[in-house]
Amino acid sequence: MLLFRAILLLICIYTFRHYYFTFNRLFAKQRHPYVDLESAAWPEITVLIAAHNEEAVVADIMKALLEADYPKDRMSIIPVNDRSTDRTREIIDAFAEQHPSIEPFHRVGGKPGKAAALKDAMTLVKTEVVLIFDADYIPGKALLRQLVAPFFDPEIGAVMGRVVPLNVGKKCLTRLLDLERSGGYQVDQQARMNLHLVPQYGGTVAGVRKSALEAIGGWNENALAEDTDLTYRLLIAGWKTAYENRAECYEEVPERWPVRVRQITRWAKGHNQAMVSYIARTARCPGLGWFERIDGLLLLGVYLMGPVLLLGWVLAVVLFYTGAQIGGGLTVLALGAFTTLGNFAAFFEIAAAARLDGSRQRIRLLPLTLFGFIVSLISVSQAARQQAHESLFGNLFGNHELVWDKTERSRTAPVLDDALSPTAPALRESV
């Protein structure tokens, strides 16, 4: 019974959080403190492109970055080719021959994983500001300046931009993920920015201050989710992460359900790993305000809520059929509130995001996001179960080595012609 009440309480807290963020985005004052920065002594920057077998997409991002509206003499591009076995190396070298600002980093050995690759590549980085992209992203012309602007704030250690799916119209799944991404960035991330909470560094369309990274010990190559890991290490060390909602960048989202399941399972495992590592330190970190601390803790536990919700459902059924008394008026009130409001909190958030994005028709797909929700619920619960099992019996079966568990790309060839800008209509038609 105590467990059931604890689960109810947790669900109510997360429900309140969903509504609070959504109402903040719809009705409160919005914070975009760095968006107006047009003229400045722009710093020298290094753009790292994480690439592992990316022959289909790596040319697009290099073309897009070369067209970026950032002083060319202040920008160097380092494609981090991590042990690719396809034509990635050949394509990168061909670009590097034509463009001196591209300085390839070909990694042929070492520990697998994005964090390990970035860690090795940092030896080439001489600039204070480092931007990071995955190879399947297509940055717009003004994006680099938008991502660099927050670093003029001496408190900012990392910056996160907004990810916008490019292959939206391909499948039902891509359309649902488009809605889900809108909710996550347009509402969650921006509300955290508005409320001075904990915007999350997402590992791509992102930037990090080199001195801050060095101060916290560099990339953690043992982290399953180097982005969440970095967010919390920076937070605990007194650095802030800024979210730039208008620094938008196209990405490719999974087009097949198995790919999506693997993606969210990986995210859940990485996030849960970070939760175990940082929950205690976040709870007692002296430099954090109370709201920031609570948000940090809730963000750490977000992937644990899947199994918690499932457990709550099972317990509710058991308690109902065993005729147990579930408690007094408060519990009934909480249950009632949840069934009338809580069930729809995440969907309300997505609807608000679609409205803020000015899209009118795609909101009709909202009921179908229930399927995405159920798939995610099962995937993250499965991930948590596996991790619990590994932590209990890990020594018995041995620890798993990290791998480049990257999301399968659906693009089979570059979509940007030399003359095309990243946002040209022809690009959209091609996808």
Place this chain on the structure above:
Amino acid sequence: MLPWAPLALTAVTAVMVMVPITPALYELWKRGDASPLPTSRHDARIANFADVLRTRLEPLRAQMERCRAEREVLRTSLAGMEILIVGAENFDFDPQQTQGISTLMFSDAAHIPAGQVVDADVYADGPIDLGEGAALRAAVGNDDIILGKNSTVLRWLHGSGNIYLRPGSSVYGRLSAGQSIRLERGCAFQHMHAPQILTIDSDNTRTLATSGAHVCQARKDSQEDPENAEMGDIFALSRPRLRVEGDFVLPPGETLNANVIATGELHIGRGARLLGSAKSYKDTVIDEDACVHGSIVCGGTVWLGPRTFAAGPVMAESDVLIARGARVGEPDAPTTISSIGANIAAGCQLHGTVWARVRGTIEA
């Protein structure tokens, strides 16, 4: 129980489930909104509107030259725009001629009489002179632009040369110049950009009283002496970071080489120098003759005192108040001032961009 009751219940339930699902399935089938969300298309240049108008009018250049030579007024259309090409001097803005016109294209100088309201975009191949109390929708000129007393521009204004704003004139939206913008007392603006922005008492610049004696010393030092190269660099790796819980005060006359973050107010004393950047969660006060060689980021209001210098950027989540003789940015290092509101005294010298999201004013 009636034999058809289970069937009816099943049917009603199916209908209730299908009510929200049907529009979703329809959207999946028809794909009415399946394209990617649009992302930023432009490079955020303030003169974009002016550039677009110039480009659109380019095909009419030959006609404009002809009108100039023959001193005539010609009405024409281009891609759905009704355009009046004015080659004659002393154009009188006859309502019959300007009715339905979306763009006025002057082959030379454009003189807009006092009190005249022009609801079309204006392009002038020469200077633009907006009379006292006149109002204009938007304009781009290939020379200097003068806005008369209490005149108004509603959308945007761009001049290739200098722009003069006489007392009480207002430019809503974008204001940009290729060389300089000079604003007199009581002027209002929102978003302006120029290599040099001067706030002046009258139409001369002799009243400028910025302190240039010491403010750029660190920058000069860094340029002249390689050992001090990092002094003038906001992003210098070696600069320490000082985080203060509560208020921070840099005493008068002191010099500090650090990036300072204060969770309360931040106060740079008279004549003090901060060689790094400053951030405060609450207000920031820079006392007279003080200078900040990095950026100023503030959760409240920034007050730049008399004869202060800020290399910039200056970003305030509330207002920016700039006292007489202050200077922000440098001619070879333009920067940005960004805030909700801005109030600038006469006698200030700014370089780059000034954004006042709600309203910026020059002290009356």
